[in-house]
Amino acid sequence: MKINLIDLIILIDLKKHQIPRNKTWKLLFGILFRIIRIIRLIRIIIMRVYLDYAATTPVASGVFEAMKPFFSDKFGNPMALYGFGAEARGEIEKARAQIADFFDVLHEEIIFTSGATESNNLAIKGIIKGMGPGSMPGMTSFIPHIVTTGYEHHCLLDSVKSLVKSGEVEATFLKPNREGIVEVEKVREAIKPNTVLVSVMYVNNEIGTINPLKEIGETIKKENLRRKEKAGVAKKEPLPIYFHSDITQGVNYLPFSAKEFNVDLFSLSGHKIYGPKGVGVLGVKKGIKIKKIQDGGEQEFNLRAGTHNVTGIVGLGTAIAQLKVPSKKSKVTEKVRDLRDYFWRKLQEEVKNISLNGSFEKRVANNLNVSFKGVEGESLLMLLDMAGIACSTGSACGSASLEPSHVLLAIGLKHPDAHGSLRFSLGEGNTKKEIDYTVAEIKKAVEKLRKIAGKQD
Numbered sequence: 001m002k003i004n005l006i007d008l009i010i011l012i013d014l015k016k017h018q019i020p021r022n023k024t025w026k027l028l029f030g031i032l033f034r035i036i037r038i039i040r041l042i043r044i045i046i047m048r049v050y051l052d053y054a055a056t057t058p059v060a061s062g063v064f065e066a067m068k069p070f071f072s073d074k075f076g077n078p079m080a081l082y083g084f085g086a087e088a089r090g091e092i093e094k095a096r097a098q099i100a101d102f103f104d105v106l107h108e109e110i111i112f113t114s115g116a117t118e119s120n121n122l123a124i125k126g127i128i129k130g131m132g133p134g135s136m137p138g139m140t141s142f143i144p145h146i147v148t149t150g151y152e153h154h155c156l157l158d159s160v161k162s163l164v165k166s167g168e169v170e171a172t173f174l175k176p177n178r179e180g181i182v183e184v185e186k187v188r189e190a191i192k193p194n195t196v197l198v199s200v201m202y203v204n205n206e207i208g209t210i211n212p213l214k215e216i217g218e219t220i221k222k223e224n225l226r227r228k229e230k231a232g233v234a235k236k237e238p239l240p241i242y243f244h245s246d247i248t249q250g251v252n253y254l255p256f257s258a259k260e261f262n263v264d265l266f267s268l269s270g271h272k273i274y275g276p277k278g279v280g281v282l283g284v285k286k287g288i289k290i291k292k293i294q295d296g297g298e299q300e301f302n303l304r305a306g307t308h309n310v311t312g313i314v315g316l317g318t319a320i321a322q323l324k325v326p327s328k329k330s331k332v333t334e335k336v337r338d339l340r341d342y343f344w345r346k347l348q349e350e351v352k353n354i355s356l357n358g359s360f361e362k363r364v365a366n367n368l369n370v371s372f373k374g375v376e377g378e379s380l381l382m383l384l385d386m387a388g389i390a391c392s393t394g395s396a397c398g399s400a401s402l403e404p405s406h407v408l409l410a411i412g413l414k415h416p417d418a419h420g421s422l423r424f425s426l427g428e429g430n431t432k433k434e435i436d437y438t439v440a441e442i443k444k445a446v447e448k449l450r451k452i453a454g455k456q457d
């Protein structure tokens, strides 16, 4: 058996032993205490465990290398007509091709944005504004209807809510079931004659549950066919229903095919897939009319104004291309899933009164979202942070808020359980040693917090 000397020293709780009264021994013990404290501190500094890969990932080394020349040597503005511009333009088109090939869509169906937030805004607002007044023949007071879910990322929820507030749309926010899954039947039932858009995320960013996109796409396709038949009889143009999905948290680990899933629009962000921050994609099926939501230049087929983030786009293209390396994706998924499962088993063994939020089976490989009974999530997060462990209480953008997660409330958790939850999201860099250390620190922190809470009762 391998004995870790530092662990052994740290485990010895000298305070429990009687400290000798003799002056010299007292001095020696005093020095020893101090050494132990320093060792503990060093260990915390050395031991940094990142378990928040759903918030962001580091840029992969190959991606960084590909990006480097575009910070300095190849700095041209892609809209410029001279050689420097053409060089940058060429790289953007290369990245567009890499991404289009990965998702099996046409090159012109890939629109570069600043991230999934912008992609979601553009998808929702762009579709509605693109319809424009009078776009529905014979319907003068037409108010379009959107079907989405109550546990989407805030950037999508708020895009829909702002259109509702301005009176441009009406919306249905579907409740996921207790397992954190949006049921196909619920989507079908929510579709009304004025429904023009259904938006359901692929993987929930907090609880990692996977929605049945293919089945939802099938339902929408059937509804569109039914509308077509009906309109044909009346010799009118049918009102289409578009299907949008925020696939941000699914790209790393799950297959996605816009064609196979009947998805018309999809959003993603570079920094969730070992690419850079500040760049993303909105996939828009050819022929779908969307209106740009930002005035300015005519970049990106006149759908997204603003100078291209060439460096970011090159990075995103490379990150996607790396996901395509044969079998890499499945190997990484398997490794991360095994580690995540080990983490959950160990946590259940070591810490009492915990529960998993969301389905275990229909869950992305890297996610654990756990409720710790009688514990404040924020306090636990702070103690873990002091031990060098990074995790999250909700989505990264919402983690500064002390409101309970809208996702956990949407799946039926009571406020105290939602408050006592943490999300751990693993990545390619995590090791078994890190998980063992994390479980031990969670155990210590939970015991401490429960003791304090017990004293306060």
Ligand SMILES: Cc1ncc(COP(=O)(O)O)c(C=O)c1O
Pocket: 054, 055, 114, 115, 116, 117, 118, 153, 155, 201, 203, 204, 205, 246, 248, 249, 269, 270, 271, 278, 395, 396, 397
């Ligand atoms: C599902 C989902 N959608 C959208 C976003 C927003 O991405 P970004 O902040 O990169 O724009 C995130 C980020 O956490 C996300 O997880």
